[in-house]
Amino acid sequence: MTRPHSAGDGITRVLVTGVRGKTGAPLARLLVARGVEVLGGSSDPATVRIDGVRPTAFSWDDPSGWPAATEGVDAVYVVRPDRADAPELIGALLTETSPRTRVVLLSEQDADYMGPDGWAPRAERAVRDSGRAWTILRPSWFMQVFTDPRFYRDQIAGGGKLEFPGGGERLAWIDARDIAAVAERALLDEGHAGQAYEITGPEALSLPRTAELLSAAIGHPLAHREVTVDEAVAGTTGFERELFVLTFERVHAGSFATVTDTVERVTGRPARTMRDFLADQGAVLAR
Numbered sequence: 260m261t262r263p264h265s266a267g268d269g270i271t272r273v274l275v276t277g278v279r280g281k282t283g284a285p286l287a288r289l290l291v292a293r294g295v296e297v298l299g300g301s302s303d304p305a306t307v308r309i310d311g312v313r314p315t316a317f318s319w320d321d322p323s324g325w326p327a328a329t330e331g332v333d334a335v336y337v338v339r340p341d342r343a344d345a346p347e348l349i350g351a352l353l354t355e356t357s358p359r360t361r362v363v364l365l366s367e368q369d370a371d372y373m374g375p376d377g378w379a380p381r382a383e384r385a386v387r388d389s390g391r392a393w394t395i396l397r398p399s400w401f402m403q404v405f406t407d408p409r410f411y412r413d414q415i416a417g418g419g420k421l422e423f424p425g426g427g428e429r430l431a432w433i434d435a436r437d438i439a440a441v442a443e444r445a446l447l448d449e450g451h452a453g454q455a456y457e458i459t460g461p462e463a464l465s466l467p468r469t470a471e472l473l474s475a476a477i478g479h480p481l482a483h484r485e486v487t488v489d490e491a492v493a494g495t496t497g498f499e500r501e502l503f504v505l506t507f508e509r510v511h512a513g514s515f516a517t518v519t520d521t522v523e524r525v526t527g528r529p530a531r532t533m534r535d536f537l538a539d540q541g542a543v544l545a546r
Contacts, residue, residue, distance in 0.1 A: 270333045270334050270361065271295060272296040272332050272334075273296070273332060274335040274336070275298065275335075275336045276300040277338035278300055278301055278307055279307060281403045282338065282365060283299075283338060285435065285436045285440075286443060287312050288310075289440065289443040290447070291310065297311065298313050299313060300316075302320070322352075325351075325355045326355050329352070329355045332356065333359070333360065334362070334363070334446045335352075335363075337349060337352070337362060337365065345382045346378065346381035346382045346385045349364070349382055353385070353391060358390055361393075361446060361452070362389065363442050364394070365438070366395050366397050369509065369514040369517070372509055372512065372514050383455070394451045395454070395455040398435075399433045400433070400515055401433060401435045406540050406544060412543070415473055419481055421482070422486045423486065424485065424487060424490070424511070425465070425466040425511075426511035428513050428515070428516055429513075430469070430510065430515045430516065432536075433458055433460045434531040437458070437526075440526045441525045458519065458521045459519045460532060461518065461520075463517070463518050473541075473544070476537035488511075492507070
């Protein structure tokens with residue numbers, strides 16, 4: 260699929276929730292480059308410092324601010340909140356938008372694994388049943404987990420081990436910037452309404468191979484260490500723990516091993532490989 264240089268279909272104002280996040284920030288920059296007015300939704304708008312983006316107060320904890328955040332928008336990028344009431348919150352947010360609003364939801368790969376009554380399918384159903392034109396993005400694991408201190412960055416840099424309960428399965432890691440590129444097309448171009456896009460990188464890597472690539476990028480040996488799911492989720496509680504456990508169970512089931520060509524079909528260029536990602540992000544780990 261190809262696209263014009265400027266925004267199409269009358270989409271001139273887009274609300275990006277989670278604008279400082281892994282997909283929100285690169286998406287905002289892509290939209291600005293196409294001449295779109297971008298409202299950067301954040302619970303702390305003073306921290307939104309992306310050129311061309313209007314900081315906008317938006318919090319899942321404060322529905323009273325949603326009417327102002329959604330006023331006059333033609334489209335909204337919804338980063339699903341990882342909380343138990345996400346399906347209800349997403350449905351409530353979309354009632355604040357015009358019926359003509361285009362909606363793109365960031366979900367997760369193989370969301371149907373949970374069954375129709377699972378948390379992720381219910382969040383998707385809130386979008387499908389909203390009466391708005393919708394597209395759902397279902398990405399695999401982000402490559403950015405390796406450069407984020409909340410996930411594996413410090414472990415990789417300091418311990419020489421990548422501790423991950425892979426169960427011998429592979430993962431088709433995806434660069435969050437490629438997810439953003441697909442989101443941009445879905446928000447602005449025709450032909451994406453009613454689509455649920457499974458989005459992955461171009462290769463499914465074993466955990467030992469992933470560790471080898473990380474080793475080359477950081478300049479010191481790194482090995483994968485298989486751990487149990489219980490070890491991996493130690494220190495988490497409540498819904499966060501339930502979500503992590505389910506995610507790692509899906510890793511063991513091979514949910515993230517499937518490779519798709521969605522990025523290339525939608526954007527016209529191949530998805531970045533892990534080697535590509537580490538070529539320009541590996542310095543973050545090396546530091």
